Amino acid sequence: xxxxxxxxxxxxxxxGALVLLRCNYSSSxxxxxxxxxxxxxxxxxxxxxxxxxxTLVKGINGFEAEFxxxxxxxxLTKPSAHMSDAAEYFCAVSDGPNTGNQFYFGTGTSLTVIx
Amino acid sequence: DADVTQTPRNRITKTGKRIMLECSxxxxxxxxxxxxQDPGLGLRLIYYSFDVKDINKGEISDGYSVSRQAxxxxxxxxxxxxxxxxxxxxxxxxxxxxxxxxxxxxxxxLTVT
Numbered sequence: 186x187x188x189x190x191x192x193x194x195x196x197x198x199x200x201g202a203l204v205l206l207r208c209n210y211s212s213s214x215x216x217x218x219x220x221x222x223x224x225x226x227x228x229x230x231x232x233x234x235x236x237x238x239x240t241l242v243k244g245i246n247g248f249e250a251e252f253x254x255x256x257x258x259x260x261l262t263k264p265s266a267h268m269s270d271a272a273e274y275f276c277a278v279s280d281g282p283n284t285g286n287q288f289y290f291g292t293g294t295s296l297t298v299i300x
Numbered sequence: 301d302a303d304v305t306q307t308p309r310n311r312i313t314k315t316g317k318r319i320m321l322e323c324s325x326x327x328x329x330x331x332x333x334x335x336x337q338d339p340g341l342g343l344r345l346i347y348y349s350f351d352v353k354d355i356n357k358g359e360i361s362d363g364y365s366v367s368r369q370a371x372x373x374x375x376x377x378x379x380x381x382x383x384x385x386x387x388x389x390x391x392x393x394x395x396x397x398x399x400x401x402x403x404x405x406x407x408x409x410l411t412v413t
Contacts (some may be wrong), residue, residue: 194340217400228304228342228390228404236400275342279400287358288333288402290342 187212187278191200191291199299204263208296211257216278218259219288220250223273232274237257246270271298303327304405306391307339312411313381319339321376321408323391331394331401336367336387349374381412386387
C-alpha cells in the first residue's frame, strides 16, 4: 500500500510570506499525486495534481507543487500567503485507474496565516 | 446545484442505533467512495465501488456496510453505531478514464452518544 507523510501538522506564516507545505510519499510504481484544500465546514477541493509530464504543476489560487522522484516528494508552495489561504491541506497519492483510483491521504497540515 | 450531495449533513444518534448516510452525484462518474475523517488521522477509505455490481472494502470497513443503488447513489450504513464511529464522513466520485482526481461531497458530521 501507498503511504503519505505530511511534515508539520500545523504551519503558521505571516501574510505575504512564502507558504511551504511538505509531502513525501512511498510508492512502488509511478504515482499520481494530489493536493486538496479543506476550508472550515466544507468538503475537499482539488488544488492541483501531477499525473504525467511536467514535474512542476500549477494549481488554483496561486499554488504550485513540484514532483521530485529522487526525493519522493511533492511539496506545495505559494510565493505570498493570503488570509484566505487559511485552511487544512491534504496530500494524496494514487496508483491511478488500474486500482480503482484508490487514494491514500496524508494526515493533513493546518495552515494559519497571521496578519 | 452541487455535483456531489450528502444527506444528512449532521446527525446525532445513540449507541446501538442503525443509521444510513446517503450520497448522490450528478457527475456521471462510475466510481464512488466513502471516507471518514478524524482529527490528526486524515481521510481513511471505508468502501469503494467501481460500478453498481462492484463493491470493495477499504482500509477500515469493519462496522460498516454499503449499497450502490444506482450509478448515482451510494449509501453507507452503520448497523449498530458505536461512539468511536463519531467522525466526519465524506463521499467522493471519480471517472474511470483519463481524469484521476476524486470529487468530494460536503460531508456528514456524525456523532454517536
